[in-house]
Amino acid sequence: MLTKPRLILLDLDGTLYVDDTPVLGAIDCLAALRAQGMQLRFLTNTTTKSQQQLIHQLRVMGFALGDDELISAPVAARLALQKLQQQTGKKLRIWPLVADAIKPDFNDFEQDETQPDYVVLGDIGERWDLALINRLFKVIHGGAELIALHKGRFWQTGDGLKADIGFFVAGLEYVCNKQALIMGKPNRDFFQLILDSASIPATQTLMVGDDVDTDVGGAQQLGMAGCLVKTGKFREAYFAQSGIKPDLLVDSVAQLAAMIASLPD
Structure with missing residues (x-):
């Protein structure tokens, strides 16, 4: 039986906003959750903006x-x-193949595109081409380990769904016969890092997001409850065939405060 959580984890894009437009009622909902005494944490697989850029955007x-x-x-x-x-x-040698905005996050490490210890792969937009893929294949097949900032299948934009970097991560895993170390959702260490920051166990935590796989499924594997919102990348047909059963299913995050207020302690 679902009980009132002490900590709520919130996905960003598709859950709280799409592009730069807040989901209707989302801002008031978060204020109401805080008024109920909930701790909030915001987590994202977004790899095109730095931490401070994301905070500023919100x-x-x-x-x-x-x-x-x-x-x-x-x-x-x-x-x-x-x-x-x-x-x-x-000192580790890394090849950070990431957006320019987050490259400074990796300044503590030696940069090496020919013999890196680790390739760090994020969203690089239109920079993908066959020559780059073959360079990556060469260094990973030659011994470098692959760190993927996430392995998302697709994401929601103002123009509809678009393929995400999971396309390239899965391809590199296949041709190099290696498993990438995934950093973002649904990585257990990523979720645990956030739980530790609030000093609240998984059993008293609710994850809210628009991705049934990484948000809801990933959270449930760690013992958290999962709430799926029908905004952002949510698609009814994909949800129906996923086999994952959210603990809560809401039309939008705007409904969350009222639903949580009705749960038993």
Whole structure:
């Protein structure tokens, strides 16, 4: 039986807003959740904007959040690489194939595009071509490990659904016969990092998002409850064949505060 959570994890794009437009009622809903005593954390697989850019974007749209309430996949990757660097005792060589906005997140590591220890793969937009894919194949097949900031299948834009970087991650895994280390949702370490930041266990946490696989399914695997919103990338046919059963299913995040208020403690 679903009970009232103490911590609510919120996906960003598609859940709270689409492009730069807040979902109707989302801002008031978050204020109501805070008034109910809920802790909030914001998490995202977005890899085209830095942590501060994302926080600024949310605040400009009218969302209230603290600097320590948002954790992104690039931040998780940086923390994981720093841990690996401490364990090995040597400076790691990496090839950060990521958007320019988040390249400074990886300045602590030696940059090497020919013999890296790790390739860090994020969203690079229109920069993909066959020559780049073959360069990546060469270094990964030659021994470099692949870190993917996420492995999303598709995402919602103002122009509709678009294929996400999971297309390239899965292809590189196949041709190089290696498994990528996935940093963002649904990675268990990523979720655990956020739970630890709030000092609240998974069993008292609700994850809210528009992706039935990474948001709801990923959270449930760690023991959290999952709420699926019918905005953003949600598609009824895809949801029906997914086999994942959310603990809550709502038309939009705007309904969440009222639904949670009705749950037993």
